[in-house]
Amino acid sequence: MHTIIPAPASIESKAGVFQLERDCPIEAAPEFSGEAKLLAVWLASESTSLPRAASPSGAKRGAIRLVRDESMRDGEGYRLDISSEGILISAKGPAGVFYGCVTLRQLAMENSGSIQAMLIADEPRFSWRGSMLDTSRNFFSVAFLKKYIDLLAFHKLNRFHWHLTDDQGWRIEIDRYPELTKIGSWRGDRRIHGEVRRNGGFYSKADVREILEYCRERHIVVVPEIEMPGHAMAALAAFPGLSCTGGSFEVEDRFGIFEDVYCAGNDETFVFMKNVLEEVCDLFPGPWVHIGGDECPKTRWNACPKCRAAMKREGLKNAEELQSWFVRKAETILAARGKMMIGWDEILEGGLAPGAAVMSWRGEKGGIEAARAGHDVVMTPGEWTYLDHYNTSGPEPLAIGGDVVSLAKAYGYDPVPAGLTPGESSHVLGSEGLIWTEYVPTPAHLEYMLWPRLSALSEVFWSPKEGRDFKEFQQRLKEHAKRLDALDVNRWRPQEERAKFKERP
């Protein structure tokens, strides 16, 4: 029995054993030199704790070879052939070779690198296997983000959805508007911990580039999220003139939904939006930009003379149509920079621009509706994929309300909603495990919420649906949990394990 997570599409056991060593020679085609370099780092790492070469120098040693196989399909699939003589990872391109190396990294972490010979043929079920991290409600350092991103790669996740702006903090440096981070990235009181302190921080452009490079090496596409027209208090604190009332505002230290949003009748709003989005497009190489679009109350718009004039001028029936018009303007800006827009399912309200993709968070309904209308969809229903929800109904650190998302519940999720035709299902790109950080103030707490639920979701996103069995997953997870421990991850533990484990988030 293997213990790989996410489970590969197929494994065939063979006779023999290969003994992996810390400095095992790696031979790679030039186009796979980046993957070979990472694999060498992983094998040499303390977390892998492989033995050093025991054979005398000069003796013939088994090697790991990374080779290009033209006969294979383009994409992320790979073959990993382990025999007693050596290891062969083959794929058509670097992404496939990378995932073969990730599988080998997991195998290297058990039995002191003594690996049963086998042939793995593997490829993912979905192309969008993501994790969303809210860095607005709480800020996380670049060093910690790298640890988190490496764990995404360790689970073959390939989208880092980076929530960069919200009411409680603007986290990305924008050259044109330094006030966004100077004012908008800091807030005062933290009510949930009852102490008054300055809270915040932001990512400079250099920080973002560092994260982008780290993700690129690990075949992860970064999807930046810049919230509009709602969840904008941090930006409005810096630029109150972009609101309907003129302010003044502070960066929010409360959590929830706030009535003050960008004014949709003010030309300045769209100049600002264009300048910000263009800098974001120029910085992030990926094809998608997420514009939020969720939870935008219409109170201010309905009362604002400028917004009402805009509705009249544009022939819009109500404030929902005004939001749709706003979102289309964002899409036009992104399209001019060659980017695709994605947003939360509220962007469907009042009509959605043709090329836009939808992230369905309020259940599956928005995703179904969007897929039926021919839009691409990333399924992120809170009931299964929101990892800021409680792990169990038992004793747990304070978390946000809503359904408990147990390990079993996350594992039982299927991103393709029942009732879609095969044609409609083809619009389901995949899914994400998401974490909002209102109640997640530290890296240790974040890891406690993410792992191993995100390990379970990684299998939902990567592995074939057929034959999925939670009991069998739990068996593999026992070994996988040791890998997480070796990587110093503060994972959630079942009740029976907790008594032995003192450190809590």
Ligand SMILES: [Zn+2]
């Ligand atoms: Zn207005």
